[in-house]
Amino acid sequence: MTSPPAVRLTALTRRFGEVEAVRGLDLTVDRGEIVAFLGPNGAGKTTTLDCVLGLSQPTSGAVEVLGLPPREAVARGLVAAVMQTGGLLKDLTVGETVRYVGSLFGHADRSSAVLEEAGIADLAGRRVGLCSGGEQQRLRFAIALLSDPALLLLDEPTTGMDVEGRRAFWAAIRRDAARGRTILFATHYLEEADQHADRIVLISHGRVVADGTGAEVRALAGGRSVRATVPGLDETLLGRLRALPTVDRVEARGEQVHVHAGDSDLVARHLLTATDAHDVEITSRNLEDAFLSLTQEAR
Amino acid sequence: MSTPTHPADAYDPAGRTPPRWGGFNRTLLGLELRRMLRNRRTIVFTILLPAGLFLSFGSTGQASDRVGSGNVAAYIMVSMGLYGAALTAAASGAMVAMERSLGWSRQLRLTPLHPAAYVVTKTLVALAIGAIAIVAVNVTGLLQGRPDMPAGTWVACAAVTLVSTLTFAALGVFAGYLVPGENVMQILGPGLALLSFLGGVFIPLDVGSTIWHIAVLTPMYGVAEVARAPLTHELPWYAVVNAVGWLLAFVAGAAWQMSRDTARV
Numbered sequence: 001m002t003s004p005p006a007v008r009l010t011a012l013t014r015r016f017g018e019v020e021a022v023r024g025l026d027l028t029v030d031r032g033e034i035v036a037f038l039g040p041n042g043a044g045k046t047t048t049l050d051c052v053l054g055l056s057q058p059t060s061g062a063v064e065v066l067g068l069p070p071r072e073a074v075a076r077g078l079v080a081a082v083m084q085t086g087g088l089l090k091d092l093t094v095g096e097t098v099r100y101v102g103s104l105f106g107h108a109d110r111s112s113a114v115l116e117e118a119g120i121a122d123l124a125g126r127r128v129g130l131c132s133g134g135e136q137q138r139l140r141f142a143i144a145l146l147s148d149p150a151l152l153l154l155d156e157p158t159t160g161m162d163v164e165g166r167r168a169f170w171a172a173i174r175r176d177a178a179r180g181r182t183i184l185f186a187t188h189y190l191e192e193a194d195q196h197a198d199r200i201v202l203i204s205h206g207r208v209v210a211d212g213t214g215a216e217v218r219a220l221a222g223g224r225s226v227r228a229t230v231p232g233l234d235e236t237l238l239g240r241l242r243a244l245p246t247v248d249r250v251e252a253r254g255e256q257v258h259v260h261a262g263d264s265d266l267v268a269r270h271l272l273t274a275t276d277a278h279d280v281e282i283t284s285r286n287l288e289d290a291f292l293s294l295t296q297e298a299r
Numbered sequence: 300m301s302t303p304t305h306p307a308d309a310y311d312p313a314g315r316t317p318p319r320w321g322g323f324n325r326t327l328l329g330l331e332l333r334r335m336l337r338n339r340r341t342i343v344f345t346i347l348l349p350a351g352l353f354l355s356f357g358s359t360g361q362a363s364d365r366v367g368s369g370n371v372a373a374y375i376m377v378s379m380g381l382y383g384a385a386l387t388a389a390a391s392g393a394m395v396a397m398e399r400s401l402g403w404s405r406q407l408r409l410t411p412l413h414p415a416a417y418v419v420t421k422t423l424v425a426l427a428i429g430a431i432a433i434v435a436v437n438v439t440g441l442l443q444g445r446p447d448m449p450a451g452t453w454v455a456c457a458a459v460t461l462v463s464t465l466t467f468a469a470l471g472v473f474a475g476y477l478v479p480g481e482n483v484m485q486i487l488g489p490g491l492a493l494l495s496f497l498g499g500v501f502i503p504l505d506v507g508s509t510i511w512h513i514a515v516l517t518p519m520y521g522v523a524e525v526a527r528a529p530l531t532h533e534l535p536w537y538a539v540v541n542a543v544g545w546l547l548a549f550v551a552g553a554a555w556q557m558s559r560d561t562a563r564v
Contacts, residue, residue, distance in 0.1 A: 004312075053409060067312065074410070075411040076315035076411070078310070083402070083406070086401055086402025086405070087402040087403060088403070088406070089334075101406070103322075103324045103326035103330075104318065104324070104407070104410040104411055104412045106317075106322065106324070143406070147410075
């Protein structure tokens with residue numbers, strides 16, 4: 001028996017009046033994956049997550065969560081989410097909030113277990129309104145764990161958390177992912193995506209513009225840069241560099257040359273064998289460059 | 300291809316079922332009630348204000364004059380119970396809108412809680428809190444000793460009053476959407492007091508006067524006449540039309556605002 005994927009989005013579009021927030025998005029997330037949904041503000045991340053949760057109806061296209069319609073998956077406690085802001089009652093205590101939401105799933109009380117897991121067991125008696133932003137975020141996390149969901153969606157999950165809280169949070173997430181929980185988190189922190197996700201799905205203007213591991217996404221954005229000092233650099237030498245396969249950009253500043261190419265080895269070999277180049281440096285573009293170039297191309 | 304030891308098997312969708320009763324349960328009801336009772340403003344509105352109003356209005360010289368099968372003090376007691384219950388029901392209705400503005404309803408939509416189960420819970424809480432208001436006024440009346448009516452009438456008036464408060468729970472939801480935030484009671488409080496004066500809850504109206512012609516159209520008039528009918532044995536048809544009409548109007552308004560709000564998510 002093959003189990004259905006955690007999430008399957010097919011040609012998903014969502015329009016708000018004139019604005020097309022999501023424009024034909026295809027995405028399949030397998031079970032047990034930790035996937036980062038990376039993109040600038042307004043890229044359509046939150047809208048897509050809302051469709052996965054059944055909070056928003058797609059204008060067209062299909063959404064399937066563990067082989068079920070989103071609302072059915074929510075009703076069975078298979079999918080949960082940690083939202084960025086709001087969603088808490090200030091007049092309840094931390095413990096009451098967890099008992100309240102926990103009672104709705106109709107199975108054994110997991111209140112103390114989730115408070116423990118979110119690291120806020122000692123706050124159970126405190127009014128939510130008196131908790132700090134980071135503590136409230138941990139409470140949202142505890143609530144999301146109540147149903148022991150198969151799929152956990154996180155929208156900018158560590159906003160407001162201090163370094164310590166952030167580390168503890170990701171440790172807890174990894175532990176559950178190892179048990180088979182699927183994690184899909186939206187973020188605009190490149191570092192967070194690169195560090196914690198098995199896979200990065202880069203979206204821009206409502207479409208997927210790159211999909212792969214951190215290294216693959218970097219590579220997609222166009223290989224590496226080769227920098228060298230070439231005595232007697234002239235137009236003839238530059239012309240030969242431009243003619244090399246996979247080279248897409250050559251910049252010269254005095255004797256300094258900066259070549260951008262898909263195959264950096266070829267460029268380096270040419271520089272070292274056919275010219276007097278020295279101080280050859282090869283750098284991989286960082287994720288930030290990849291992010292910028294890919295999200296701008298999609299415009 | 301998945302192997303038999305696929306870790307995702309720990310999260311088999313077939314092993315999960317939605318809860319019974321759309322998620323409605325005792326813990327939920329208990330916590331909602333506790334929230335209402337913990338709110339100091341609710342306690343003032345529910346117990347102190349109506350009881351205090353009864354003591355001041357109910358101590359008039361004509362308190363022992365006869366009305367229907369009871370006396371004027373009983374008539375005022377029923378009226379004050381209605382006012383207190385309407386006020387608290389409106390307050391609990393307004394809380395629904397406030398919770399939505401806080402994103403709590405969005406949180407709840409990520410659980411199996413069915414919207415109908417939510418509405419039932421909130422209605423039961425509004426009724427429970429309304430019942431406390433009615434009991435508070437009636438106990439005050441008993442202790443004071445002036446109200447006089449047959450025990451059956453006493454119970455009938457209280458029960459009818461309780462049902463009437465649903466109109467104001469719906470009004471609270473509706474108003475809560477129109478006036479977002481925590482300040483809605485600053486409007487509903489004085490507003491309901493004004494409507495109560497107009498509707499003849501505090502001071503009886505002279506039938507046929509100019510003010511009476513306006514009063515019969517306002518939302519407090521109908522329910523006040525209905526709530527006191529077991530005592531007065533008088534229930535004009537236009538009072539019934541008024542009570543039913545406003546109930547439908549407020550329920551429709553609340554439903555309209557709620558659906559608009561859900562669509563926006």
